[in-house]
């Protein structure tokens with residue numbers, strides 16, 4: 001079944017139909033979903049959501065957009081939540097220089113990125129990284145941690161070129177592939193997908209954002225991941241079933257889901 005490694009179902013966009021949508025996923029071929037925290041507020045919402053559904057898991061962390069709002073208490077909260085058995089990773093964490101252009105903001109983001117990578121290392125959890133317009137700084141920091149015997153992780157919504165991809169793949173990390181791979185202007189990502197071993201790709205929606213074609217611009221959900229799997233299959237010259245099966249195994253292996261086959 002499809003494994004959606006990166007979703008934001010706590011987002012406002014799902015206010016009307018969150019429960020019915022989440023409940024309907026398994027009968028529509030979506031076996032598991034990781035709901036990933038982005039804002040500081042989403043840390044409070046994550047555990048109740050994962051407790052409600054056996055197929056919904058969580059990642060605890062704060063997105064670089066909110067680096068300024070983070071305090072020591074936020075970091076303690078992430079660490080506390082990470083002990084819950086439904087929390088499989090630390091994320092999403094990283095660097096975003098697209099929306100934040102000041103040097104002081106970059107330094108603050110790096111400080112919070114490192115503080116959360118420290119938690120991932122100490123708690124032996126994989127990490128989920130958001131990186132936009134910050135290719136070299138992200139790679140440098142990830143390299144430091146991987147050298148230090150880090151557990152593994154996902155470059156979520158991978159958006160850089162083949163050169164950086166080879167570095168991450170060489171460290172044994174996974175690339176998260178979503179709707180962008182179906183876009184006409186997604187050539188750079190298509191080349192990365194062709195080059196990368198299937199054993200290091202995972203599927204993700206980043207919903208409610210980044211709907212694949214033919215729904216580009218509309219609200220996204222895990223139900224659209226068939227289009228992403230089909231696009232990867234075409235690029236690699238294999239079947240959609242194989243893409244779904246191998247990416248699910250990759251997610252199970254990385255995230256260490258207990259009794260994975262039971263779902």
Ligand SMILES: [Zn+2]
Pocket residue numbers: 006008036038092206
């Ligand atoms: Zn996200």
